[in-house]
Amino acid sequence: MAGRLKAPTGRYGGKSAVERQAERRRRFLAAALDLFGGTPGFRGTTVAALSETAGLSTRQFYEEFRTLEDVLAALHLQVNDWAEQAVLSAYATVGHLPLDERVTALFRAYADYVGGDPRRIRITFVEVIGVSPGIEEQRLTRRSRWVDLICAEADVSAARGEAAPRDYRVAVTAFIGGVNGLLHDWNAGWVNATLDEVVDELVAQLLGILRPRGWQPPDG
Known part of the structure; x- marks a missing residue:
């Protein structure tokens, strides 16, 4: 789902904004599979913990999602x-x-x-x-x-x-x-x-x- 913040446009590191967004989303979902599907589970996970596991920032989280x-x-x-x-x-x-x-x-x-x-x-x-x-x-x-x-x-x-x-x-x-x-x-x-x-x-x-x-x- 779309987040509250507007994602950047243009190319960076050889990737388009769309490609970078897809990569961020993939990393957040992979991190969620580890945390929600393992320890501590969905109810024990925070935005900060998910972002850290994904190797991304909380700002980037809110560019992709509204909530956990x-x-x-x-x-x-x-x-x-x-x-x-x-x-x-x-x-x-x-x-x-x-x-x-x-x-x-x-x-x-x-x-x-x-x-x-x-x-x-x-x-x-x-x-x-x-x-x-x-x-x-x-x-x-x-x-x-x-x-x-x-x-x-x-x-x-x-x-x-x-x-x-x-x-x-x-x-x-x-x-x-x-x-x-x-x-x-x-x-x-x-x-x-x-x-x-x-x-x-x-x-x-x-x-x-x-x-x-x-x-x-x-x-x-």
Whole structure:
């Protein structure tokens, strides 16, 4: 989000003002991932501490952001965007595979990105909770986007005869809540399992939703 101060224009050090602004923003978000996603967390971080970690000044902070909440919002979107891109990139290579293999590959791509860095899990599932109505709306909006993505895959699977044809939105919304809770608890050390075992369990649950007991694929 735009800050209160006007950023400088022109070239300096071989970089344009736009390039320098993008670099500052990248450094602030990288610092936020360390501090918000680690110690001391979002609520324990100050503008001064974030700026120091980024190797920038507080003046430069206010050229890019208004508040630390703006940084958290931007970081939350960035983590979700990159996780979504990891899933979509995986789908481009596995979209032709059978449902079991497809779902496993997509969950593996998501889990490898989010679960591969404890800071990302904390940003996604912990630090954004209860911050403000605006952050909560963003969190729910992004969660709804994941629901949409899985529902779209369910519709494709049903059209191929690989899954039962029905409205999946309620079931998938409940499933996403389970994904969030399991990954959070796994990251916190409350679930004694490997990431592969976590992925296997989530895949089994989703396949159980897509292929309920008693359902049979159409002939041919």
